[in-house]
Amino acid sequence: MRSSRFFLSTLKEAPAEAELISHQLMLRAGMIRRLAGGVYTWMPIGLRVVRKVEAIVREEMNRAGAIELSMPVVQPAELWQASGRWQAYGPELLRFQDRHKRDFVIQPTSEEVITDIARAELRSYRQLPVHFYQIQTKFRDERRPRFGVMRGREFVMKDGYSFHADRADLEREYANMYATYCRIFTRLGLRYRPVAADTGSIGGTGSHEFHVLADSGEDAIAYCAASEYAANVELAEALAPPDPRPSAQEALSEVATPGRTRCEEVAADLGIALSRMVKAIALVSDESDDAVPLTASTQGTAGAGEGAAAASSDTHANDASAARTATPKLWLLLLRGDHTLNEIKAQKLAGLGAFHFANDAQIEAALACRPGYIGPVGASQSVRVIADRSVAVLADFVCGANREGFHLRGVNWGRDLPEPFAVADIRNVQEGDPSPDGGGLLQIQRGIEVGHIFQLRRKYSAALAATFLDAQGKAIEFEMGCYGIGITRIVAAAIEQNHDERGICWPDPIAPFRIAITGLGYQRNDTVRAATDTLYEQMLAAGIEVLLDDRNERPGVILTDLELIGIPHRIVIGERGLNGGTIEYQARGMTAPSAIPIADALDHIRRVLA
């Protein structure tokens, strides 16, 4: 391809909207242009990368026995109503009506349609197993699209769905896909890690996420260097400390800590380890269950002390915010000063469910103290105290005194305050924690989720009555698996993982062009142009995907553009080199070019591209 017949559009400065480095580089390299929030045009150079990723995914899916089809982006609401997702999905599901006022959605995934296909087409166990997949545009109306195509609303995903006669065969295919995904990400040239994922409400054993490792990743992955354990930090269990609670040594005392509201400050002032500090996080449940109405606090009501009755009634039951503040209960979650709350784990506490952080008024109403000095000691029965496992085994710890400007030290369970209402794992694991599988210590790495495999079981086949006849002629619901890969996200993730100060450094398998060639003074120097054209034609004849930059630009412009775009190999031909019988080759990551005899040029190129 000649750049004069292609389309390159690079920018010196990235638009201010781009925060993430991959987003900036994609805009600067002219790969994408924004059309609306989270919606991007793939420009020619960017589309080439998308196609490379798709091709590798397609090849490996086919090799693994999956069969490609393509389902509509626009899908009728009926199937979604049948599966329950019309109600369950929420505002992320883009819905609209056609001219006949019939409801439709733009697919975020296609479980319903594929199950409908299976219901119609797969009638006998003899036809199983079958794995259908598509590479298709998806739309999810994200709350907050950001980071360019990394978290866009419209994106391309490979989604596959497998149908099985029984659980064992589903698990076989699941293992097959696990291996296939590993092959795919290896072929893409990315550093990645499969991690155990939440099976969520569907249950079952099998779900793994595949993460591309990058410091800017949104997910933190806890893994064990000594074993195979790897899980999203949100899900990794923090084991209970092995040793029992020591006995109390210190007497309870109150210490003045004016202006010191953060654990770090108090620990430093008192000269104690942060791990001896206990912080209390006040939460209010959003669930309106009727167990023990605790302290109510209608916003800012003066004197709404402990035991104040819930003020608002159910007359505004349709008003979500009113309902939410109807019967707030204060939960006090206790964590060590050096730990952080895991909100996913907290959400799973019985009775807490959906929650939000208590506001100042709610905290003052329940504890008669401003945030910053709150603690579990002396809290009324109406406050539910949950201790993290690590807090439950502390003795002689330090916590807020429920009195502004004071903390308590030498606090001991059972002596100074009742044992907690419950002890639970509510913190995020951190580096150095023991691995939940007992295999060693955890380390933490950041990653970008680019793949997810899942054993759906019978959720959709049951909802949509999708059955086949087994050998006994009995109708059986399919066991289903689903398997996703974020095609367009992979493009951004690959850049996050592979860039330098000059621009993108594509892994060879997904680079928009494998090699670039340019002649210095191509447009005005016949010798250079002839030599450049000759080698270019040779490369084309050899089937090499090459970009000839023949623009009438200064060398600096061409070279910086090629580096920004990230083409992994580069040939530069200049008159000076030609006089000595050489051309220059430089890999994108190399700091200096090497001179190659013209006669060896093509062989050399073949070798580095091999």
Added chain:
RNA sequence: CGGGGUGUAGCGCAGCCUGGUAGCGCAUCUGCUUUGGGAGCAGAGGGUCGGGAGUUCGAAUCUCUCCACCCCGACCA
């Protein structure tokens, strides 16, 4: 959706506080020179100052309102 911020030429920004002819750099176009790392000189084009309403003799500037975008928090490929 809650909290914060920004909208001025294709891109990056100044001007706004203290109202009075809309500016700078890059990019674009023309000419000449230049040509191994984002060229120099000379000239040119390009703006509903996000939209609407208001205050005022006069609004990019002050007020109200709507919209878009960005950042921080709760979801996901």
